[in-house]
Amino acid sequence: MKYFLAALILYASPISAHADAIEKLKTFITATHSAQANFTQEVRDQNGKLIQKASGIMQFQRPGKFRWAYQKPYEQLIVGDGTKFWLYDVDLNQVTVRKLDAALGSSPAALLSGSNEIERGFALTENGSRDNLEWLQATPRGQSGKEQDSSFNKILMAFNIHSELVVMELNDMFGHKTVLRFSDMQHNPKLSDQQFRFTPPKGADVLSE
Secondary structure (H helix, E strand, O other): OOOOOOOOOOHHHHHHOOOOOOHHHHHHHEEEEEEEEEEEEEEEEEEEEEEEEEEEEEEEEEOOOOEEEEEEOOOOEEEEOOEEEEEOOOOOOOEEEEEEHHHHHOOOOHHOOOOHHHHHHHEEEEEEOOOEEEEEEEEEEOOOOEEEOOEEEEEEEOOOOOOOEEEEEEEEEEOOOEEEEEEEEEEEEOOEEEEHOOOOOOOOOOOOO
């Protein structure tokens, strides 16, 4: 069973190794305008059983443009062009398209590839140190500032000694945990606008939500 989450995660620029995790995240939001990295993704159920494992390449360009290309075990492409959210399942030759704002909400993409007003959508708290990493927790807010009904109850982010975001944990309302790990990241690379455009392949079923 394929269980791909559009958990769209980006990367932090190097800053002082003595900064706490929240400060590192805010610096990333300000300083990182584009990024590219390899990623691995694991999804586990509420009992810790592995449901899905995947890997691929992620690119993003702020504000609101991103491209996640899942390569193994199945090919799937997720593109945000700044206006629309596209999800293409290669095996099914099926495309799902939604308005970008409606698709993202208080998601990791909204957290890291959106505007600089990060604390408007998320409550940030320090989450201590473990595994030689500094952690923070981001909890989605509602319009009134209270926690909203969201796909994710909480999002954890971990920074290494070099102040790079290397792990992200996404906890959803069903008790599933998605863990993303990043490697070979490039900060502020020059990316083609074409990377963030998507045209449904000929013959593909297109579903609008």
